[in-house]
Amino acid sequence: MVKLAQRLNVTVVAHGLEAERHLEVVRTAGCRYGQGHYYGTPAPAERIEAALVRQRTW
Numbered sequence: 001m002v003k004l005a006q007r008l009n010v011t012v013v014a015h016g017l018e019a020e021r022h023l024e025v026v027r028t029a030g031c032r033y034g035q036g037h038y039y040g041t042p043a044p045a046e047r048i049e050a051a052l053v054r055q056r057t058w
């Protein structure tokens with residue numbers, strides 16, 4: 001699916017990443033984007049926004 005999407009110039013987001021090994025598999029397949037509990041658990045928008053503001057480096 002990733003290769004087909006790349007040929008069609010469509011962005012692919014891998015869902016359900018829960019462990020580093022999942023991330024390695026999708027990266028090896030050529031997928032650049034992912035989401036899942038590996039990155040964090042679901043949270044209210046305000047909490048996510050606050051975390052992003054704290055991480056800003058510019």
